[in-house]
Amino acid sequence: MSKNKTLTKKDQMQQDKAQDGQQMLVDFTRPRTNPMANVFDGLVRFCQSRSMFMLHYCTGCGAIELPPAMTSRFDMERLGIQPMVTPRQADILLITGYVSVKTLKRIILTYEQMAAPKYVIGICSCTVNGGMYWQSYATAKVLREYLPVDIYIAGCMPRPEAIIEGLQVLMDDIKTGRAENWKRYFQNYDYYLGNQQKLFGDHWQTPTDIISEARHYDLITENTLGKHTALLEKHQAPLQALEMTLQQNRERV
Amino acid sequence: MTQELNVWLDKILGDIENVKIERKRSNRLRVDVDARALPAVLELLQGRASYVHLSAISCVDRIDDDEFELVYHVWSYEARSLVSAHTRIPRDPGVYLSIYDLYVPAAFFERDIHEMFGVYFEGSPDMGKFILTEWDGPPPMRKDFDSEKFVNETFNREQYHPQWLKDLEKEGGGITTPAEDARK
Numbered sequence: 125m126s127k128n129k130t131l132t133k134k135d136q137m138q139q140d141k142a143q144d145g146q147q148m149l150v151d152f153t154r155p156r157t158n159p160m161a162n163v164f165d166g167l168v169r170f171c172q173s174r175s176m177f178m179l180h181y182c183t184g185c186g187a188i189e190l191p192p193a194m195t196s197r198f199d200m201e202r203l204g205i206q207p208m209v210t211p212r213q214a215d216i217l218l219i220t221g222y223v224s225v226k227t228l229k230r231i232i233l234t235y236e237q238m239a240a241p242k243y244v245i246g247i248c249s250c251t252v253n254g255g256m257y258w259q260s261y262a263t264a265k266v267l268r269e270y271l272p273v274d275i276y277i278a279g280c281m282p283r284p285e286a287i288i289e290g291l292q293v294l295m296d297d298i299k300t301g302r303a304e305n306w307k308r309y310f311q312n313y314d315y316y317l318g319n320q321q322k323l324f325g326d327h328w329q330t331p332t333d334i335i336s337e338a339r340h341y342d343l344i345t346e347n348t349l350g351k352h353t354a355l356l357e358k359h360q361a362p363l364q365a366l367e368m369t370l371q372q373n374r375e376r377v
Numbered sequence: 378m379t380q381e382l383n384v385w386l387d388k389i390l391g392d393i394e395n396v397k398i399e400r401k402r403s404n405r406l407r408v409d410v411d412a413r414a415l416p417a418v419l420e421l422l423q424g425r426a427s428y429v430h431l432s433a434i435s436c437v438d439r440i441d442d443d444e445f446e447l448v449y450h451v452w453s454y455e456a457r458s459l460v461s462a463h464t465r466i467p468r469d470p471g472v473y474l475s476i477y478d479l480y481v482p483a484a485f486f487e488r489d490i491h492e493m494f495g496v497y498f499e500g501s502p503d504m505g506k507f508i509l510t511e512w513d514g515p516p517p518m519r520k521d522f523d524s525e526k527f528v529n530e531t532f533n534r535e536q537y538h539p540q541w542l543k544d545l546e547k548e549g550g551g552i553t554t555p556a557e558d559a560r561k
């Protein structure tokens with residue numbers, strides 16, 4: 125999908141490329157034929173990269189390095205990165221640390237709610253391969269099996285400098301149009317859904333209809349639908365509004 | 378006054394049969410008591426000796442003895458001292474009495490122990506799922522549950538051994554200990 129970057133200086137970063145059994149089916153980095161469109165696209169991408177809202181999902185201990193990175197000491201706002209409170213208004217999903225199976229469900233729900241284009245950053249070794257929790261029954265090991273991850277920032281825990289450098293790599297990728305991993309979720313939905321089903325059981329279902337969204341974005345490929353999505357369709361129950369009750373009427377548990 | 382209370386406590390507990398006491402420090406006392414007598418000892422401590430705060434209940438899987446060890450930590454604000462009451466129950470069937478009627482916070486600890494070790498507490502208000510709501514395997518803190526085997530069967534492994542780490546290792550740095558060596 126892109127040229128190999130030299131990783132020598134970008135020590136702690138490993139980019140999520142070449143995922144097994146998947147390929148990018150459309151080359152998004154290809155310049156468009158209309159030269160004006162290229163200029164315009166470049167401008168849009170530049171603006172996107174300079175204004176990013178970040179949803180930090182503090183799943184593990186790695187979150188400790190975020191407050192200094194965000195506040196006056198290292199101040200990531202000077203790069204145009206700000207924390208945001210809801211997934212629907214955020215561009216970046218920052219997953220800071222080990223992800224338990226229970227948390228992973230919430231991460232996927234959060235991720236699917238975010239509006240495209242969206243980027244996922246996995247901070248900490250734990251998101252790469254389980255880190256020091258590699259033999260724990262409770263944590264999911266390889267985050268990118270369940271979501272497309274744009275950047276990993278490895279380390280236990282990575283220092284704020286590393287986090288900021290990682291964010292800068294992401295900004296560069298956005299500027300040059302290489303950060304297109306969110307499209308993979310639609311293009312290879314069957315693969316991601318299969319891994320999710322393996323962990324959460326066959327009845328796993330999220331409120332977001334990814335297949336319709338893929339159709340909407342025109343990102344349906346041969347890998348979007350498959351035997352896992354067929355299973356989903358078999359079990360899929362229509363979503364129902366939650367029942368509203370007043371606190372005092374609820375039975376005490 | 379506080380010291381006095383502790384001295385009296387040692388005497389009184391020492392007089393009870395089947396109770397072994399061991400004073401670790403001026404404010405730490407270990408009591409080993411038979412499972413049948415534990416609720417009575419706790420009642421005594423709470424009602425007569427001001428040990429009103431249940432700090433925790435912990436559980437240890439003594440698989441070699443085929444027993445669970447339950448440890449009740451109670452604290453007194455007046456004597457400023459912690460008593461740990463140890464007791465053993467057979468691993469099978471792993472059923473014990475709840476002390477919810479003495480200490481209300483026990484419900485929390487008992488539910489947790491039930492989830493992690495499978496010990497059932499009779500009389501506890503709720504023995505339902507607690508934290509591991511997505512888990513339907515065996516209680517994971519039991520020694521006979523092999524977490525590593527479970528992980529190998531459930532998850533894929535991924536190596537992360539980038540060039541910069543190899544370079545570091547060449548210079549004698551790095552802290553990579555293979556899993557096999559770490560277990561030794």
Ligand code: SF4
Nearest residue numbers: 221222248249250280
């Ligand atoms: S990599 Fe280290 S700091 Fe980060 S979540 Fe895992 S254990 Fe915590």
